[in-house]
Amino acid sequence: MAVETGAGxxxxxxxxxxxSCFSGTTNELRSSELCAKTGLGQSTVSRMMSTLDRLGFVVQNPRTGLYRLGPMAVTLGSVALNSSVVYRAGRQIAQHLAQVTNLGVNLAELNGRALFYLCNFEGTGSPKSFTMxxxxxxxxxxxxGKAVLSGRSAEFVRDYFRSELATAFTPHTITRPEDMTTALTEIRDRGYATEVEELAxxxxxxxxxxxxxxxxxxAALSISGPLSAIDLxxxxxxxGSRLIEAVDEISVALGYVPTPTAGPPHAVHVHQNAN
Structure with a gap:
């Protein structure tokens, strides 16, 4: 019995x-590529992919032989999304914000030491051909990410930078913990974070x-777009004011109850946005 359990x-x-080999940048793969990525033998990959194809988790193009994720993967992804309380509380609010700003709006939550995108909506000024x-x-x-870090402890931030996750994507990326500490102080004072060409x-x-x-x-909510469209x-x-109103609404929907003296989650900051 133990052997069967181990095999299973x-x-x-x-x-x-x-x-897990499939991603946004590699959404179609050959058997040989799957072997190279996983280290599994050709016969094992062929057998397992055939089973996954039969179960609907992958689909093979009969002409090219390439595999892609199948409808069952989409089904499970939808089930996972709909089970997220943040997604359910924020989806319609995010969609409305995209409509009124004509920009992209993204909803993401903290997953370990990274962001996990739950949904995104495109405005006319920030179109996308893919989902986040x-x-x-x-x-x-x-x-x-910086908005999420603004609510974490100093120890969490220090550990993040010690883990060597803070790599540079552009010359504007914050890679030093002391610079992040300064940025997080500004975010807490203002009520929202800004990011200009730090990732792309x-x-x-x-x-x-x-x-x-x-x-x-x-979690956090963002308004994003090309520099010319967002025009900071x-x-x-x-x-900033519209964003703060939206996150306050989501926070309250999630059960956050501000203290009587504090008002809504960000009320104190609405009139203190930077120019």
Missing amino acids: TQAIERAISLL AGRSAPLHATGL FGRACLAAPIRGRTGEVI PRRQQLL
Whole structure:
């Protein structure tokens, strides 16, 4: 019986390792590529991919032989998303914010030491041909990440930088803990984070933290787009106010109850946005 259990566990691990090979940048793969990525033999990969194909987790193109993720992967992803309380509380609010700003709006939560995108909506000024849902991103190089870090302890921030996760994506990326400490102080004072070409050239965003029932920062919401469309020198104050209203609404929906003297989660900051 123990041998069967071990074999079953090994089969599950191998199947998951094969499914994990697919990503936003490599969404179609050949058997040989799957072998190279997982270290599994050709016969094992062929047998397991055939089973995954039969179960609907992958689909093979009969002409090219390439595999891609199948409908069952989409089904499970939808189930996972709909089980997220942050997604359920924030989805419609994020969609409305994208409509009124004509910019991209992203909702993400903290997953270990990285961001996990739950959903995104495109405005006319920030179109995308793909979804951000399910993708991960670094905390130190994104507005969303910095908004989440603003609610974490100093020890969490120190550990993040000690883990060598704070790599540079552009010359503007914050890679020193002392610079992040300064940035986080500004975020707490203002109520939202800004990010200008820290992850990718030509793009900027504003992001604000979302609080759960206990008041802990568990997620963040951002408004993003090309530099010319988001136009921070002219629009930052207006966009910041709208963003703060949106995250306050999500936080309250999640059960966050501000103290009587504090008002809404960010009320004290609404009129203190930077120019």
